[in-house]
Amino acid sequence: MTTKPKIFIDGESGTTGLQIYSRLNQRDDIELVSIEASKRKDATERTKLINAVDVIILCLPDDAAREAVSLVSNTRVKILDASTAHRTSKDWVYGFPELNPGQREKIASAQFVSNPGCYPTGFLACIRPLIAKGLLNSNFPITVNAVSGYSGGGKNLIKQYHSFHEQQAGAESLYPYGIYGLQFGHKHVKEMQHYSGLASPPLFVPAVGDFEQGMLVQIPLPLGSLDNPPSGKVIYEAIADYYQSEKFVQVAPFQDSTLLRDGTFLDAIALNNTNIVQVFVFANDTTKEALLVARLDNLGKGASGAAVQNLNIMLGFPEELGLL
Numbered sequence: 001m002t003t004k005p006k007i008f009i010d011g012e013s014g015t016t017g018l019q020i021y022s023r024l025n026q027r028d029d030i031e032l033v034s035i036e037a038s039k040r041k042d043a044t045e046r047t048k049l050i051n052a053v054d055v056i057i058l059c060l061p062d063d064a065a066r067e068a069v070s071l072v073s074n075t076r077v078k079i080l081d082a083s084t085a086h087r088t089s090k091d092w093v094y095g096f097p098e099l100n101p102g103q104r105e106k107i108a109s110a111q112f113v114s115n116p117g118c119y120p121t122g123f124l125a126c127i128r129p130l131i132a133k134g135l136l137n138s139n140f141p142i143t144v145n146a147v148s149g150y151s152g153g154g155k156n157l158i159k160q161y162h163s164f165h166e167q168q169a170g171a172e173s174l175y176p177y178g179i180y181g182l183q184f185g186h187k188h189v190k191e192m193q194h195y196s197g198l199a200s201p202p203l204f205v206p207a208v209g210d211f212e213q214g215m216l217v218q219i220p221l222p223l224g225s226l227d228n229p230p231s232g233k234v235i236y237e238a239i240a241d242y243y244q245s246e247k248f249v250q251v252a253p254f255q256d257s258t259l260l261r262d263g264t265f266l267d268a269i270a271l272n273n274t275n276i277v278q279v280f281v282f283a284n285d286t287t288k289e290a291l292l293v294a295r296l297d298n299l300g301k302g303a304s305g306a307a308v309q310n311l312n313i314m315l316g317f318p319e320e321l322g323l324l
Contacts, residue, residue: 004029004030004031005030005031005054005055005315006030006031006032006033006052006053006054006055007024007030007031007032007033007053007054007055007056007057007311008032008033008034008035008049008050008053008055008056008057009021009024009032009034009057009059010046010050010056010057010058010059010060010068011058011059011060011064012034012059014059014060014154014155015151015154015155015158015299015303016059016082016299016303016304016307017057017059019299019303019304020057020059020082020304020307020308022304023304023305023308023322023323024308024311024322027321027322029317029321030315033049033053035049043071046068046071047071050068050071050072050077051071051072051073051074051077052074053077054076054077054078054315055077055078055079055080055311055314055315056068056072056077056078056079056080057080057082057307057311058079058080058081058082058083059082059083060083061083062083062084062085063085064083065081065083065085065086066085066086069081069085069086069112075111077111078110078111078112078113078314079111079112079113080095080113080114080115080307080310080311080314081112081113081114081115082115082303082307084117084187084188084191085114086112086114087114087116087117087120087190087191087194088190088191088194089112089114091112092110092112092113092114093106093107093110093112093113093114094113094114094116094195095107095113095114095115095116095306095307095310096116096121096124096195096306097309097310097313097319098125098243098246098248098249099124099128099195100128100132104313104319107310107313107314108313108314108316110314113310113314115303115306115307115310116191116302116306117187117188117191117302118148118152118215118296118298118299118302118303119144119146119148119186119188119192119204119206119215119217119302120188120191120192120195121277121294121296121301121302121306122146122215122216122217122277122294122295122296122302123144123146123192123196123202123217123219123294124192124195124196125243125249125277125279125294126217126219126239126279126292126293126294127142127196127198127219127292128195128196128197128242129238129239129241129242129243130235130238130239131196131197131198132197132242133238133242135230135234135235135238136221138197138198138199139199139200140198140225140226141200141203141225142196142198142202142203142219143202143203143205143219143220144192144202144203144204144205144217144218144219145205145207145217145218145219145220146204146205146206146207146215146216146217146218147177147206147207147208147209147215147216147268148206148207148208148209148214148215148268148298149208149209149211149212149213149214149215149268149269149298149299150208150209150210150211150212151212151213151298151299152208152213152215152298152302153208157208158212161175161210161212173210175208175210176209176210177207177208177209177210178207178208179205179206179207180206180207180208181204181205181206184203184204186204186206188204188206189201189202189204192204209268211268211269213269213272213297213298213299213300214267214268214269214270214271214272214295214296214297214298215268215294215295215296215297215298215302216266216268216293216294216295217293217294217295217296218291218292218293219291219292219293220289220290220291221235221289221290221291221292222288222289223288223289223290224287224288224289229288231283231285232254232255232281232282232283232284232285232290233254233283235281235283235290235292236251236254236281236283239251239279239281239292243279247319247320247324248275248276248277248301248305248309248323249276249277249279250276250277250278250279251278251279251281252278252279252280252281254281254283255281255282255283259278259280266280266293266295267295268295270295271295271296271297271300271301272297272299272300273297273300274297274300274301274305275297275300275301275305275306275308275309275323276296276297276300276301277294277295277296277301278294278295278296279292279293279294280292280293280294280295305323308321308322308323309323
């Protein structure tokens with residue numbers, strides 16, 4: 001491109017849209033374009049703008065994202081969708097560059113890229129290497145326990161927590177921790193299964209904690225159920241080798257406690273405002289148990305940071321621009 005590529009964030013006033021905008025608006029290698037607030041619901045104006053830019057970043061509810069895609073008639077316009085609408089669609093490339101060898105090249109050449117979900121990012125960072133390398137078979141029963149900051153619930157949940165904090169300063173939290181998705185129909189499960197290579201959906205138990213952003217995704221592995229269970233060190237080495245050249249997926253030293261608070265606690269918020277996901281492996285070979293944990297910022301590598309990373313790849317820019 002001889003001129004600055006034009007980028008339109010459709011839904012820039014939402015939680016993810018605002019984060020992406022804040023990461024992009026100081027860059028001088030792209031041009032951010034917007035539609036006047038009074039014309040956001042004007043289909044003619046939106047269609048005109050959508051077809052005049054180089055990349056559209058969709059930060060919309062699923063149905064609105066599908067509607068926006070239907071307005072695109074210019075085949076030179078690339079679309080990066082941060083909703084769940086197209087994450088397992090066959091005509092879309094999944095925007096997790098570290099997922100498989102060659103994934104970056106697919107993103108770079110694609111017209112349609114789906115930005116990953118926050119929970120699937122942590123889950124896939126842990127599980128995909130073990131399935132790909134054959135240490136776990138596709139029929140292994142996987143359970144996932146995860147906790148996210150309340151920003152993962154969007155503006156309404158953020159407002160609810162902020163309102164309580166303002167009214168009850170210093171008081172014990174009204175909602176310190178709560179699990180949800182108890183009907184086992186969380187919208188991220190399909191994505192988790194599809195890209196992990198698992199034959200069956202993982203049993204996924206998400207939760208929200210009384211902190212604004214940050215995330216832990218925990219996967220306990222009862223290795224005793226395998227005929228030839230791998231040791232914890234073998235699991236660690238497989239994951240470390242898979243990501244050895246990656247900037248944004250970091251594998252913590254095996255059984256190392258230096259990244260734990262007081263050598264004991266694995267905190268959810270340590271990577272806030274970064275585009276990094278850390279993978280931890282803990283194991284007890286005697287009891288044949290292992291625990292994989294991914295730590296990330298649900299608004300960073302779990303959303304806006306990943307979107308900027310994908311945008312850079314789609315534009316042929318250095319991947320880390322605006323992220324380091």
